[in-house]
Amino acid sequence: MASNGIIFRANGKRAEIFKDVIDQFNFDYTCLISDKEPQFEVDNYYFFRDCIFGDTYKEHHISNLDDEFLKAMSDSESLFYEMLERYNLFQHFWHYRERRFFYLKCLSFWKKILIEKRVKVIVFMTIPHTGFDFLIFKLAKILNIETISFYRLPTVGHFCSLYLLRDLDDPLPALKNVSKEVIDGNGNEYLSDRISCFLKVNATPEYATFTGAESSTNLVECRNFSNLEFALKKIKKRLEAISRLWSYLRLLDFIPRLLIKFDDIRAKQRVNVIDPGTLNRFVLVPLHFQPEASTSPLGGHYVLQFLFINQIADLLPDDVQIAIKFNPRNGDLSRFLRGLMPLSDKIVFIDKSFDSSLLIEKSICVATVTGTVGWEAVAKGKPVLLFGDCFYKYAPGVFRIRSFASLVEALEIILAGEGGASESEFTKFLWMLQKNTFEGWVDHRYQAISRLDANENNIILKNKIFEAIDQSR
Secondary structure (H helix, E strand, O other): OOOOEEEEEOOHHHHHHHHHHHHHOOOOEEEEEEOOOOOOOOOEEEEHHHHHHOHHHOOOOOOOOOHHHHHHOHHHHHHHHHHHHHHOOOHHHOOHHHHHHHHHHHHHHHHHHHHHOOEEEEEEOOOOOOOHHHHHHHHHHHOOOEEEEEEEOOEEOOEOEEEEEOOOOOOOHHHHHHHHOOOOOOOHHHOOHHHHHHHHOOOOHHHOEEOOOOOHHHHHHOOOOOHHHHHHHHHHHHHHHHHHHHOOOOHHHHHHHHHHHHHHHHHHHOOOEOOHHHOOEEEEEEOOOOOOOOOOOOOHHHHOOHHHHHHHHHHOOOOEEEEEEOOOOOOOHHHHHHHOOOOOOOEEEEOOOOOHHHHHHHOOEEEEOOOHHHHHHHHOOOOEEEOOOOHHHHOOOEEEOOOHHHHHHHHHHHHOOOOOOOHHHHHHHHHHHHHOOEEOOOOHHHOOOOOOOHHHHHHHHHHHHHHHHHHHO
8 A cells, every 4th residue: 555645736848847756756656637648657647627527536436425524624615616617517517416416526536545545745736726626635634635836926027936835825824924024224135136026016018917818929929939830839729628628518508608698798788887087085896807716715705706895895984985897807797796785886897998007006995805906006005905815915005804803994094094015014025025936937828928938947846846845754
């Protein structure tokens, strides 16, 4: 029986790092979850889409889940169901009873693997957010298994940064102690270009934040392919992905898809979009792109964004509004609007085309789950109401909202015109951020703009994984 196992979750070229990990460490059991079969030997390989949609668990029988264990996982269960929203129109994800059955099979399967193979380390090259990987992560926490994951800082210009993430509830705990750090002078001279770029975020096009969207600009800047070659490669990859998804779809699945799309279009038509120039005092709420890891799992139950918006609206005085800015890719807009309290003068909408930087400067504060816009607000000295968990939760000017009481306290400070970070406080936080992050990327969308090519990047990631595994032993 294995006594020292490892599971590695990665797609694309990042999966190749696993061979170096296997060569470096003496693991008795090795398991790869990826989008392509490895060219090196592992004990088990699972195709990641089969893990997502359930083909991996078809022959598995549930026999290892008792009441005590299911209660320990109950909070994770509700978040797991929300993650399935991105796949809710695929065959068996339509109904609760099918989701529940799928959850139990997935949970049971991975619990069996982790215990029987005596897994000691699990590496996620990106934050677990597709359902099955989230359950593996939560199982690992219950079973005291070491987890290693990577997540990114907002990307400004060509500077892509990552940090090691071990706990979804506290992504960068080292930043808790930022107030104890002392920096002589203004601190700017200690900051690298990679981090000092945040002092100029969105000041010019050169320092614009990158959202991860693939655009013609990214194609032009990609240095590994000519424009045509790169475009053809992307088209081929997209078509291959679509063809693979067909195996999980039924023809009937397209009917509710079309109905929901039509419902979202009608819902947006009912919303009155105003000119932000008419706003006086307001809280800015730019909606997240959903579904995505920034709200699920990092937002917890606030993946339903109307929950925190309604809470704020109930507490604001009559002369302060909530200005909601649409995201270019709002998911399930109809459900969001149904959950929002009846629209009135208190809650207004702004078109997605308006410049967020100007809106931040004009607002009294920004409210977000974990969005990049919150980080931009911190950089501009604006207070932030943060409802999820992300790297800047300990930044000056950020109010991490855990309860109604904490929201009331934060709003009292903000409405009095206080609560924002000073430049020296922000610089001190950047200095601590520099100490606890490094240059790199794990999502292929960032390769085109990064200063690092794929090989340079893989070397950095490999060394970070080596260090983390050594520390866990």
